[in-house]
Amino acid sequence: MPACGVSSHPTRHIRSSRKAPGLYKHRAPPRWTKIPPSSERVLVLGASSGVGRLIALMYARRGAAVCVVGRRAELLNGVREECSRENLPHAQAHTESKRGVTSAEDERLRKDGKWCLAVVADCSDSHDMMRVYEAVDSAWGRLDTVILTVGVSSVLPFMSIAKAPGSDNTNNTGTSAKGLQRVHDVALRSLQGNFFGVLLSAAAFIPLLERTSSSPSILLVSSVASLIPAPTRTLYAATKSAALLFFQSLSIEHPAIVFSSVLPASIEGDFRASAVDAPVLSSATGNHEEKGEERKGKKTEKKLKRDLVVRTCIDAVDYGTRTAWIPGWYRIAHALYWIWPAFIESSARKKYGYSV
Template identity: 40%
Template structure:
């Protein structure tokens, strides 16, 4: 031992020495559970502190029935439910979708909600009576525009229509998205053949359990095409939306807000979600950077990102990498999921309620909200901690094992 220094262990010989790991505590199951619980407490505690922003609720500055809402991707699922939710509050709603027939249906349902929802209480001979909107009033509150969120001309036209009909916009909801649900090499046409014992001498990679079939030009082109389609909607859509609507938001609203429907897959990787997760991750990164730039510039726009787990919609039935057959939103949502995970898919109404609540809460901080916070927020934190990443990956493998 060197004089004047304290060593935890005796000096070891230079050859054949190994660290005294027997003196270090092993991480047991109970210790791991304690770590997870501790992370959960810290996470939710910080979230609670950050939510106390000391500012009035947004609805105090902007009444629900005065809000002007633009929903990009409103033909079905979360987008459609958001449109109906805001219509029930008496807001001015502009719905945008690529499919004219689906858009027409959403418009009709929004108008039906507005016609059947009391708009105010009027006084007649000293008695109060609910008053309902006329068709003329309702027609002024609902606007539908056929358009592709990634098409510049379409979005400029939407902006012009919104400005003309509503005089501006208070809330922009970016919901449009496409899914991809197959393993990466499977999309490119590579087939996996399990190795047999007699294949041993011919296999160089001794860790391999399968022989991957060669990908041909056609298969590679197919995966590139699927990637382009994913990128066009999931990433370029938000690019066009922010560039088109942020200036209008900033200058025409008392409390401007933009909300992006992202995904837990943006931050927690999972098998069979390579194209979907990577494009959603790019969109979330864009969202966060633009939010920071807007804050520095002083635009006064609040940015929110919602990161839900699997939602019970028909999104997966329209996957860009060969849509799987589906007879219902439930079966489409559960495509490729392990049975026990399919039981906890989220209802669109739950996601919508959380979106609206987060927007109504007000404040100036930009936020990312995991739905549900447990287990996904904790999984996100654990993924970057030594020793815990493999546990998160194992959970992802278990969830999507039926899709492999």
């Protein structure tokens, strides 16, 4: 059964995504004329859980060759097995590709167990990314689509990192050497998770995409926080913004590749689980699991369903969408920030229950 209620059939998938941000016409994606879904080679980075896992399963369900990458070996191997099961009907009824890739080639990859791959790797590590590149190039010799879902969160106001409760010796302004070092360390972890992973992925796979695909595409799962500032998300917003602008600049340097960005609001799941400032949070609250919403006394935020984000991501690749906001009205908030910043800032404080 398809996970999260996502349709397993490409055509049904397109119809079911009418409710997703950015309404598309009722037509097959032009990209399918160059790369049929059942012949697509897809690399999903950050696929051991969450949105990355569901995107990998959707592509496998469409018949694509899928390589999943993540740091947690047990979870990742489970995702690869799920992808293989979802792909089985296509393996049994595989026909010749319209793209000119012979069915014999695809059949060989399926028979050799190379249609669904898994590589345990840290996307912010250059040696690991080289291993991923070698695995994909060796197994497939071609790559059409790269999906970047890697990232980490941060949940504290910036100065709370430097001035966390404890026994640090501080001067009369509250500044301490330990606090500054803590800021450096937390910021570096945020950069590694949200920026370096995107940086190294681009460096590793842009040449392979340009050289081997007739319609290359890279998609970045970013965040509305990359363009709309928010309290308690300072480092998260800064590093996500850096990755997004890097991504957009790459699209100018490499026009043969379609660079798509999806900017969702908060997605269902445990955002705080990957917080790089978790040790600081733990020392400050005595309980890492304590929810910020509860501590601040604000209402629990309604979060996006993962299947909506998955549909939007895959539609963005299929139709060559450059930027997709979820929900769509956030693009208005982004524009309004430049006209009336005080209103957006006040609204952000209210949303996050933040008071000065």
